[in-house]
Amino acid sequence: MTRLAALDIHMRRGGRPVLTGAGLSVTGGECVGLIGPNGAGKSTLLSIMAGLATPDGGSVLMDDQPLGSWTRAQRARRLGFLEQGADCHWPLSVERVVTLGRLPHANGWAGPWSGETAADRAAIARAMERCDVTALSGRNVLKLSGGERARVMLARVLAGEPDILLADEPAAGLDPYHQLQVMELLAALARGGMAVIVVLHDLSLALRHCTRLCLLSADGRVAADGPPVPLLNGGIIEQVYGVELLRGGHQGMPYALPWRRLDMPAGGPAP
Ligand SMILES: Nc1ncnc2c1ncn2[C@@H]1O[C@H](COP(=O)(O)OP(=O)(O)OP(=O)(O)O)[C@@H](O)[C@H]1O
Numbered sequence: 424m425t426r427l428a429a430l431d432i433h434m435r436r437g438g439r440p441v442l443t444g445a446g447l448s449v450t451g452g453e454c455v456g457l458i459g460p461n462g463a464g465k466s467t468l469l470s471i472m473a474g475l476a477t478p479d480g481g482s483v484l485m486d487d488q489p490l491g492s493w494t495r496a497q498r499a500r501r502l503g504f505l506e507q508g509a510d511c512h513w514p515l516s517v518e519r520v521v522t523l524g525r526l527p528h529a530n531g532w533a534g535p536w537s538g539e540t541a542a543d544r545a546a547i548a549r550a551m552e553r554c555d556v557t558a559l560s561g562r563n564v565l566k567l568s569g570g571e572r573a574r575v576m577l578a579r580v581l582a583g584e585p586d587i588l589l590a591d592e593p594a595a596g597l598d599p600y601h602q603l604q605v606m607e608l609l610a611a612l613a614r615g616g617m618a619v620i621v622v623l624h625d626l627s628l629a630l631r632h633c634t635r636l637c638l639l640s641a642d643g644r645v646a647a648d649g650p651p652v653p654l655l656n657g658g659i660i661e662q663v664y665g666v667e668l669l670r671g672g673h674q675g676m677p678y679a680l681p682w683r684r685l686d687m688p689a690g691g692p693a694p
Pocket residue numbers: 436437438441459460461462463464465466467468507
């Protein structure tokens with residue numbers, strides 16, 4: 424069954440149309456890469472699917488029921504949303520920030536850091552380990568590097584053990600090791616049954632780790648939606664981004680590097 428679906432979404436922002444009939448769905452076991460140029464509406468679509476923005480037209484269904492028919496608490500337990508550039512502005516320890524991710528499960532806690540159950544503590548520890556932030560546990564989150572903080576914010580979402588994860592550029596700002604680690608984690612979560620949608624700008628990460636790609640074009644529509652390799656070979660990605668891609672393969676996996684803007688001469692920029 425489709426776990427989360429956005430159907431025929433229309434949305435205006437700042438007085439102009441951003442999404443013009445976009446649709447996207449995800450089932451358990453899928454890791455869907457949402458790609459497209461800056462401003463195409465990827466974050467807007469994700470926030471609509473998370474129930475944080477109301478579209479001008481179209482609908483969002485969770486388990487085939489309108490998202491609005493689920494209570495806030497039900498949504499919070501099932502839908503994990505990592506917004507673009509998610510951050511924490513309070514001087515809390517890493518462990519406390521991650522613990523906040525358990526709030527949707529806090530049946531009558533006296534406070535956010537008291538009365539956690541063994542299940543809460545296990546989920547917090549697992550999320551921290553998966554995001555490689557266990558060693559940072561006692562550190563003030565405001566004193567971490569940007570990339571460390573990004574991993575803590577992902578751990579906070581995973582601590583809630585959602586069965587749908589919407590992650591907006593979780594690899595942005597991470598070093599190559601942690602980019603791979605985060606993408607391997609998302610792919611593994613999907614293989615374990617989670618429904619994952621991840622916004623990405625790195626096409627090689629998207630090709631390698633996603634089971635499907637959804638390409639939004641600048642006019643706010645879905646230009647293509649399907650398995651990564653045929654999508655890449657079809658040329659639509661290059662057309663929508665306006666770039667030539669340097670394509671290759673390694674160990675049976677494809678990669679694609681932005682090589683040349685299509686509005687530049689074939690030899691590239693003048694020296
Ligand atoms: N609060 C807002 N008010 C006005 N316009 C907005 C607002 N939020 C987003 N927009 C506009 O909506 C369009 C889509 O923005 P969105 O953030 O969804 O794009 P995106 O595809 O995620 O881009 P990026 O790849 O740069 O993150 C952009 O043109 C943006 O300027």
